[in-house]
Amino acid sequence: MKKYWLLSVLFLTSFTKLFAHEDTSLSVIYTSSVKNLHYLDKNMHVFIDSNNNVDLQLLRGIMFMHLNERPRPKGFKKYMIDSKMYLLFWINNDEDKPRDFFVTPGIYAKECILYTRINNDYPWKEIPGQVVPDKNENAYRYFTVPPGTEMQILVRCSYARTNVIVFKPYLINPIYLDDHISKNHNEWHGVNVFTYLLCGLLLMMMLYSFANYVQNLKRSFLYYSLYSLLIGALLFLKAALHERSTPFNFFYEEYLDYFLQMSGYIFYIGFTRMFLNTPVQYPTLNKMFVIAEIVLGLFLAVFSALYFTGSAYPNLVAVENSSKYFLIFLGIMYVILGIVKRNRLMNYLLAGNVANLLFGGMSQYLISYPSSNLFPDAPLFRQSLVYFEVGIFLELIFFLLGLVYKNKIELIEKVKMDEAMKLEAEKQEYAKQIAVLSAQQDERSRISADMHDELGSGVTAIRLLSEIARKKTKDRPVEEIDRISYNANELMTKMNAIIWSMNAGNDTVDSLVAYIRSYASEYLDNFDMLYRINTPSNLPKLEVSGVKRRNIFLVLKESINNVMKHAGATEVTINVHFSDNNQLIVEIADNGKGIDAEKLNQFGNGLKNMKRRMESIGGTFTITGTNGTRVTLEVPL
Structure with missing residues (x-):
């Protein structure tokens, strides 16, 4: 119904105007007035074929309206995207030589075809040679105006299915085309410089994380390296393809940027699960993250199916916005659980998540309401990508702080574990020594007991016998008997000393x-x-x-x-x-x-x-x- 309402407005608005250029002489472009670049806002009429079924030869002037008088209802972009656009202007070569021009309906215009006719009585004919082979830019078409000739130029085109499209029709002198393309690509108010710097940081983090994964085989580092790769690729392509009307840029803006973003977030959630060890430490949070991974995967699958089957652009927008609202909800729940748990390591990732959530929300708001007064008027602060990149940068900073803190904790735990293992080894060694000493003490006690019982009795017997012999030979002393008695006494003393020293009880x-x-x-x-x-x-x-x-x-x-x-x-x-x-x-x-x-x-x-x-x-x-x-x-x- 909205599409038909738009057509009605266009029809009623243009009905009171005559289409003949005699009544709109100010809309005619004279070639002598075009030096390098001419903006067509005052010279162009527009018709939107929202059903994509209008016969080119049946187009009538009453169906067009002046570009400056077109209505701008909310959601006008989606009618441009899902419709065929017909742009009409008059050009008069008031010079004595042919003039060549390029015309563009805007950077993200595609399937552009130029038609011309002398007046309303002639059919539209496609202009030959309008595609220049060495220019890989789909939004620019070439035509020539003979001297002394006035021509009607009709541009039929469609637009890339993305919300970044801008309707900016230009007439361009061929000698200025390369400068115009280069200026559109490079003049980005410094955003591209910051983007490339952030891509460099993400590349270093990707290499660092992957090196850690190779060394330690921790999946958290693998997931973060993939997250860094995907987000870095998203930002790099955004800067490298900025304001380029190439088929790959159309594919990137329509599908690839969403794929990279959602895939990156899925891996970031997986990284958070592994980094915080949520399956063990926070089971509730782990369940929430697992569900989030599944839901984001489903969003990505549905978006891919809708895109590759050619579904209407509003359906793609609905899926994309729903996934972003889901991410906002997930971020809020994560913040609540983080506040409840009060874990320092979680707080670092939580702070990065809050920064990413806040600045990502600002970026999305600026995309939805580009004329909002909530942001400064400076061109840099009107770029939605800036806020998205600031969120990524802050998330990266807090991740590094969390990584340093975790490494510190793991180092302390490793030292404690090493000390515990060392202490356990010392205990085992001490137990072995105690066992050896105990065995030695037992052996010493046994030997001392055997010496006391066996040798002691024998030495005592020798001593007694020598004393008896001395008494019996008192009248005729025998020196050898005295020596035997003396040595027996000495032997008894030494043996007692040995027994005493070997007895563990002493x-x-x-x-x-x-x-x-x-x-x-x-x-x-x-x-x-x-x-x-x-x-x-x-x-x-x-x-x-x-x-x-x-x-x-x-x-x-x-x-x-x-x-x-x-x-x-x-x-x-x-x-x-x-x-x-x-x-x-x-x-x-x-x-x-x-x-x-x-x-x-x-x-x-x-x-x-x-x-x-x-x-x-x-x-x-x-x-x-x-x-x-x-x-x-x-x-x-």
Whole structure:
């Protein structure tokens, strides 16, 4: 009904005007007035065949109206798109030579054909040679006006099925055509510069994301690289094909830009799902995103089916607008869930989504209402693409911030995991060492028990038998029997020391000090010697390994033996005490003749072995010979 209403308005408006150029002499174009470019708004009449079934030869003047008088109802573009447009003007060559011209109904005009006739009594004839082969521009057609001739020129065309079409009819001097095309393409108020810069950023993000996917096989980076590729391609083609009337640009504006945009959004939603791990972290949000991917896929499939089957343009607009309203609804729901969840990583993507949603909405509003007063009058701010690109740019910035934050979190988690694995490995190693030590302790206990039970009884028997033999031969002493008795006693003492050191139950400071006190007092009681053994009343509750106990005891034993053999002392003092850092200190001091430091080598390997034993357990051995001899043993516990 709207189409027929438009035809009625056109018909009634033009009915009172005569079509003959005698009454519209101001509409005639004289070739001498056309230098480079002539805008046809004052010279052109228009007829819209909304049913696409008007016979060319049946066109009558009453069916046309002047271009400046055409109505501009809301939605006028869709009648232009779905209709055949007939544009009529008169041209008079008032010069003495032929004049050549190009005519265009506008950048996005296609299927242009030029017709001419001398007057209303002649049929329309198609102008030959109007398509110039080396000009790949569908909106420009060529014709020649002979000298002294007036011609009616009829342009039949249709327009690309896109809302970016602009009705701008021009008459162009051929020498100015290339400049005109170049000027239309390049004069975009700086938008193309910003677009190419943004395309470069998207290209870098695509390469970065794909490299991350190749290294880590994370699908989130694959999806983002595809999103960057699709949106980058959309913007690059928008700038590269700007104001070009080529078949590919028609296809891009009609279908490809929507395909790239919707496909990009589908991959961006997939990226968001993988990046936030919504299947695990946010199941409700994940379900919403999955449904959104399916719905956008359906929108794209329906749009493709309608486009390739030649459905009416309003149907395409309805699908496109519905998908954009759905994206707005999805963005609002995402914002609400993001506010509820209050997750910092989600907030970064949420901020990018809000920016994309806000500026994308501004872009869509400017497309729908290009004459709105809500935007500044500067040409740059009247370009809808600018706002769309600002939204993409801000989304990119917030994605990078989110990526940095996520990498930081993953690095911290990786360090924690590495530390946990290291700690677990150390625990396992410690458990192995504990098991080995436990097995060693068990073996030591077994050996010490066997030595006590088997060897101890045998040595004791030898000792008793030697004592019995000594008593029986008291009248005739036998030196060998005395030596057997002595060696048996020594062997018993050494064996007891070994058994004591091997018994894990004696691995304490209490046991070590008690054994030192017991042995020293028992040994020194056999000599006419004054001795003192000083030990602290409160001993630290520390463990001392069997190896340390054995080496400390043997060095102490050797030191006491040296006092009795070499010192010529009448008094000996043994001091046992502990430093603040749990270091055991044992001092053996006598009042004998002392020892000359220059003659220490005369004592052979004895002192060297004592020093080596202490060093083997991380201790020190020192000996001084002033006012008697003082031996100091220091061992960290």
